[in-house]
Amino acid sequence: MLFDLTDLRLFIYIAELKSLTxxxxxxxxSLAAASSRVKELESRFGMRLIYRENKGICLSPAGETFLHHAQQFMQQVERLTSDLQQYNNGIKGYIRIFANTTAVTEFMPEVLGAYLAKYPHVNISLEERLNQGILRGILEGTADIGIVxxxxxxxxxxxxxxxTDRLVLVTAVNHPLAAIKKISFAETIPYEQIGLYEGSSLHHFLNQIVSESGKTLRxxxxxxxxxxxxRMVETNVGIAVMPQSAALRHSHTMQLSIVELDEPWAVRERSIVVQKLDNLPLYARELVNFIKAYPSSKAAP
Incomplete structure (x- = not known):
């Protein structure tokens, strides 16, 4: 045989981490054993699969093709294993999820709490990423499920x-904008704003909207x-744009005013993204069903 499962796992990690070590x-x-396995693969196929550069390892065109098939092969192996395990001592597996800020902070904790109560033998990695990073992770096989x-x-x-994910404006109850029922995003730009940290998907999204208008967010x-x-909004430090579900939840314990944003982009479809649903292991397909069905994942009207 030209390769074994260890070869495939190693190569997938090399593509993900850009580092043989x-x-x-x-x-x-050991590093020597890993290097030997890669050289053996290249020798068997008669072509280079990786290149070592100053910034790390990159794949050759042949390596990219090998990676694509390795990821598909390992997904099939994992699905076979998980589907058979359900007849033994319960499902065991590992799911990698890339999700946007709202999903990670607002509804996935509840979804995962309910899911893991039913499937206690499944381990999950949940990472916050921007939309493009989520899609790239699914395409490259570094994530099994994406939420965008x-x-x-x-x-x-x-x-x-x-x-559906609806973005709204949140102000203190005594703020000049608090009594307005509907407002355009352009009307909010002159005011001091509270934002999420650099690298969050919401911060990135709003920055794109502002840059397209030629203005700067304060x-x-x-x-x-x-x-x-x-908390910052409640004390009148500034105003904020955030998901309606988060604003409503915190308005129960804080003095906040919620104003509708009169923008077409304020209403966004939430989506689960996978390479192919039928190719996911049974326990991963079950998690997709939990996300679709769980009430807290629905934005408030």
């Missing part, structure tokens, strides 16, 4: 719409969570 550590293998908001080009991926402070945003 880190990939060897991840798979609990807004229009996307499916790039041959399977896209499952499951709810960010007074950036924080790590929607709760922190609402």
């Amino acid at each position: 880190r990939s060897a550590e991840r798979i609990h293998m 908001a807004g229009p996307i080009h499916n790039q041959g991926l399977e896209v499952i719409n499951f709810s 960010l007074r402070i950036q924080v790590r969570s929607f709760e922190a945003m609402c």
Whole structure:
């Protein structure tokens, strides 16, 4: 045989981590053994699969093709294993999820709590990424399930719409904008604003909207969570744009005013993205069903 499962796992890690040393550590293998396996693969196929550069390892065109098939092969192996395990001592597996800020902070904790109560033998990695990073992760096989908001080009991926994400403006109850029922985003730009941290998907999205208008957002402070945003808003440090579900939840314990944003982009479809749903292991397909069905994943009207 030209390769075994260890070869495939090692090569997938090399493509993900861009480092032979880190990939060897991840798979609990010596650097010499990992290097020998890659050289043996290249020798058997008669072509280069990787190139070593100053910034790390990159794949050759042949390596990219090998990676694509390795990822598909390992997904099939994982699905076979998981589907058979359900007849033994319960499902066991590992799911990698890339999701946007709202999903990670607002509804995925509840979804995963309910899911893991039913499937306690499944381990999950949940990482916050921007939309493009989520799609790239699914395409490259570094994530099994992606959760995005807004229009996307499916790039041959399977896209499952499951709810609507509405962005709103949140102000203190005594703020000049608090009594307005509906407002355009342009009307909010002159005011000091509270934003999420650099790198969050919401911060990136709003920056794109502002840059397209040729204006600059007056960010007074950036924080790590929607709760922190609402606390700052409540004390009149500034106003904030955030998901309606988060604003409503925190309005139960804080003095906040919620104003509708009169913008077409304020209403965004939430979607689950996978390479192919039928190719996911049974326990991963079950998690997709949990996300689609769980009430807290639905935005408030």
